[in-house]
Amino acid sequence: MKRRPTIIDVAREAGVSKSTVSRVIADDGLGVNQETKERVLQAVENLGYVRNAVASSMRTDRTNLIMLAIPDITNPYWPEVARGVQDVMDAEGYAVVFANSDWDEERETEYLKMARRNRLDGILINTVRVSSDRLKATGIPTVVLGTREEYSDFDRVGADSYVGTKFAVQHLVDMGHRRIGVILGQLDTKSKDSRKRGYVDVLVNAGISVDESLITIVPFTRAGGETGFKSLLELTPPPSAIFCANDTIAIGALQTALAAGLDVPGDISIIGLDDIDAAMTTHPPLTTITKPKYDIGRQAANFLLEQIHGDAPAMPRKLQLAGELCVRGTTAPPSNK
Amino acid sequence: MKRRPTIIDVAREAGVSKSTVSRVIADDGLGVNQETKERVLQAVENLGYVRNAVASSMRTDRTNLIMLAIPDITNPYWPEVARGVQDVMDAEGYAVVFANSDWDEERETEYLKMARRNRLDGILINTVRVSSDRLKATGIPTVVLGTREEYSDFDRVGADSYVGTKFAVQHLVDMGHRRIGVILGQLDTKSKDSRKRGYVDVLVNAGISVDESLITIVPFTRAGGETGFKSLLELTPPPSAIFCANDTIAIGALQTALAAGLDVPGDISIIGLDDIDAAMTTHPPLTTITKPKYDIGRQAANFLLEQIHGDAPAMPRKLQLAGELCVRGTTAPPSNK
DNA sequence: CTGTATAATGGGAACGTTCCCATTATATCA
DNA sequence: TGATATAATGGGAACGTTCCCATTATACAG
Numbered sequence: 001m002k003r004r005p006t007i008i009d010v011a012r013e014a015g016v017s018k019s020t021v022s023r024v025i026a027d028d029g030l031g032v033n034q035e036t037k038e039r040v041l042q043a044v045e046n047l048g049y050v051r052n053a054v055a056s057s058m059r060t061d062r063t064n065l066i067m068l069a070i071p072d073i074t075n076p077y078w079p080e081v082a083r084g085v086q087d088v089m090d091a092e093g094y095a096v097v098f099a100n101s102d103w104d105e106e107r108e109t110e111y112l113k114m115a116r117r118n119r120l121d122g123i124l125i126n127t128v129r130v131s132s133d134r135l136k137a138t139g140i141p142t143v144v145l146g147t148r149e150e151y152s153d154f155d156r157v158g159a160d161s162y163v164g165t166k167f168a169v170q171h172l173v174d175m176g177h178r179r180i181g182v183i184l185g186q187l188d189t190k191s192k193d194s195r196k197r198g199y200v201d202v203l204v205n206a207g208i209s210v211d212e213s214l215i216t217i218v219p220f221t222r223a224g225g226e227t228g229f230k231s232l233l234e235l236t237p238p239p240s241a242i243f244c245a246n247d248t249i250a251i252g253a254l255q256t257a258l259a260a261g262l263d264v265p266g267d268i269s270i271i272g273l274d275d276i277d278a279a280m281t282t283h284p285p286l287t288t289i290t291k292p293k294y295d296i297g298r299q300a301a302n303f304l305l306e307q308i309h310g311d312a313p314a315m316p317r318k319l320q321l322a323g324e325l326c327v328r329g330t331t332a333p334p335s336n337k
Numbered sequence: 338m339k340r341r342p343t344i345i346d347v348a349r350e351a352g353v354s355k356s357t358v359s360r361v362i363a364d365d366g367l368g369v370n371q372e373t374k375e376r377v378l379q380a381v382e383n384l385g386y387v388r389n390a391v392a393s394s395m396r397t398d399r400t401n402l403i404m405l406a407i408p409d410i411t412n413p414y415w416p417e418v419a420r421g422v423q424d425v426m427d428a429e430g431y432a433v434v435f436a437n438s439d440w441d442e443e444r445e446t447e448y449l450k451m452a453r454r455n456r457l458d459g460i461l462i463n464t465v466r467v468s469s470d471r472l473k474a475t476g477i478p479t480v481v482l483g484t485r486e487e488y489s490d491f492d493r494v495g496a497d498s499y500v501g502t503k504f505a506v507q508h509l510v511d512m513g514h515r516r517i518g519v520i521l522g523q524l525d526t527k528s529k530d531s532r533k534r535g536y537v538d539v540l541v542n543a544g545i546s547v548d549e550s551l552i553t554i555v556p557f558t559r560a561g562g563e564t565g566f567k568s569l570l571e572l573t574p575p576p577s578a579i580f581c582a583n584d585t586i587a588i589g590a591l592q593t594a595l596a597a598g599l600d601v602p603g604d605i606s607i608i609g610l611d612d613i614d615a616a617m618t619t620h621p622p623l624t625t626i627t628k629p630k631y632d633i634g635r636q637a638a639n640f641l642l643e644q645i646h647g648d649a650p651a652m653p654r655k656l657q658l659a660g661e662l663c664v665r666g667t668t669a670p671p672s673n674k
Numbered sequence: 675c676t677g678t679a680t681a682a683t684g685g686g687a688a689c690g691t692t693c694c695c696a697t698t699a700t701a702t703c704a
Numbered sequence: 705t706g707a708t709a710t711a712a713t714g715g716g717a718a719c720g721t722t723c724c725c726a727t728t729a730t731a732c733a734g
Contacts, residue, residue, distance in 0.1 A: 006720055007720065007721065008720080018720090019722085022721070022722060022723090026722085052719090052720055052721070054720080055719070055720035055721040055722090057721090058719090058722090060722065
């Protein structure tokens with residue numbers, strides 16, 4: 001079991017100094033003779049030399065490692081965001097360390113500590129509980145995934161649920177629906193508001209008066225969708241179409257409708273928001289608004305790279321990306337009965 | 338902008354030597370006076386000292402970083418495996434670097450190079466094309482995710498599709514089905530065989546003769562499920578139940594059945610394998626066999642830890658984990674007509 | 675032919691830890 | 705009392721790079 005070759009072994013093999021070897025493997029085109037360069041590369045090949053990134057980091061204070069901290073990779077939203085991040089970072093030679101906070105404050109702070117300890121070059125984080133100040137205290141370039149206002153000192157990238165909602169409701173209006181119910185999710189006040197705004201704005205713009213009784217608020221779960229759907233159905237007349245704050249709620253609503261013997265979209269149209277995986281395989285498949293997950297990851301990564309390279313603008317940026325309408329089988333023009 | 342405090346600053350602040358500080362933060366209970374220990378910790382607190390893991394790695398040749406290399410985190414199988422890995426590794430103080438090979442040989446080898454460069458402590462990999470020899474050449478403790486025989490020199494952890502298939506087919510037999518069709522996936526010869534074996538073994542054991550015409554092979558896609566289902570339906574008599582090699586095929590078959598106006602499970606039962614996310618939200622929801630994704634990740638991580646700590650057995654291990662039957666709405670006893 | 679700019683290379687310090695060995699103080703035993 | 709074990713601490717080398725500065729060789733202008 002022999003020791004791994006170092007830059008010095010390569011230097012000896014090639015008959016040059018370690019400085020020269022260093023210059024060759026840094027490969028920044030700096031003054032090194034073509035012939036010696038080839039001799040060095042040959043020596044690298046012969047010895048099977050692999051540069052020690054740890055030693056390099058020690059000297060340069062850069063690790064080419066960034067952290068992606070999210071609540072739970074198991075949540076269907078994140079894998080695609082992660083892919084977007086990874087594809088960008090990869091191309092720039094950065095590896096991505098994953099951290100799942102599980103919505104736990106302690107784990108979240110533990111990860112931030114890890115990032116400092118390991119001298120990571122950047123942080124992409126969907127914050128859970130950590131305060132803006134503590135996040136800033138890491139001293140590491142950071143981009144926040146999401147658009148919560150508490151983090152307005154950071155570059156932020158998230159989905160534009162206002163525009164997404166407008167796309168969805170507009171689609172229903174375009175089909176001829178006039179009495180449109182909404183099932184909003186609670187938890188996140190910020191996004192609730194933006195959805196409500198989107199809903200109201202479309203109706204007003206279409207000359208439809210807003211009936212507050214058509215707006216119901218439930219948890220962001222399938223059970224929530226069931227509750228919301230049932231309460232809307234009790235109205236007289238019931239709505240001919242329903243916009244749901246996300247697909248999980250929409251699927252709950254859809255299942256409830258089917259269980260009640262209703263025909264979707266014949267009797268009632270349902271539209272969701274996010275386009276989760278399961279939306280494609282409900283019966284009928286769910287009409288929804290795509291969430292630009294991959295792009296969110298990509299853009300966040302790009303912002304982070306700019307920060308790392310020091311060419312980010314002085315003021316923090318907020319980027320909201322809208323998805324697009326994806327018409328499947330749960331929406332149709334209202335029936336005339 | 339002041340320099341980050343080092344162990345030497347802490348030593349000065351606490352009035353001890355850097356050796357002593359090192360001993361305190363290593364915290365291996367080694368000979369250091371309780372009183373000085375407290376003084377050091379106080380100094381750490383005062384200065385906001387954070388240990389530099391890079392420098393530490395440089396000296397110890399251990400990074401507390403492992404790599405999880407998979408084809409694509411976006412594929413619904415992996416996030417849960419990743420969680421299993423992460424939860425175990427986390428508890429042991431290891432961070433996980435993600436790598437998506439995208440089934441690309443070049444990216445895969447690039448990642449292995451990265452692992453060597455960055456002196457990662459371990460590798461968990463679902464291999465794509467890399468040869469066993471090259472994998473061994475990294476010199477890094479490695480556990481293979483999956484059970485392909487080419488990698489029999491490594492610890493391997495994967496799903497047991499033989500047992501899973503037996504669970505599924507047994508379930509159909511238990512319900513009284515005698516004429517049971519199978520839609521196998523092609524691509525992976527190994528797993529196809531284990532599923533076929535499982536199917537045959539259950540039938541033989543139940544005293545049912547095996548009719549080769551009931552066995553059809555299609556691609557691992559929804560379209561494949563459609564093809565397979567249609568060809569089985571043309572048999573006379575058609576099967577009263579169908580086992581599909583995975584849930585995607587099963588969902589394709591289910592959609593085809595519904596489109597043909599059949600009642601599932603009234604007219605025909607369908608059972609899948611894997612329990613992907615979408616299985617829960619088909620209509621009716623798909624009966625299937627759970628895939629122990631989380632456990633696969635967990636166990637693989639445990640194997641890796643054993644290797645890293647040097648207390649893995651001499652012979653490589655192969656661990657196959659079976660899921661369990663998950664009865665939902667697509668299976669029922671055969672109708673009597 | 676001398677002086678000076680330019681290119682190529684070499685040598686040593688530095689990064690911040692950990693590990694080994696030495697030293698000192700204190701306790702224990704013959 | 706002197707020898708010896710034990711505990712606590714300090715000092716310096718080492719890990720493998722990169723960076724800075726020095727040196728040498730070469731080209732070119734005056």
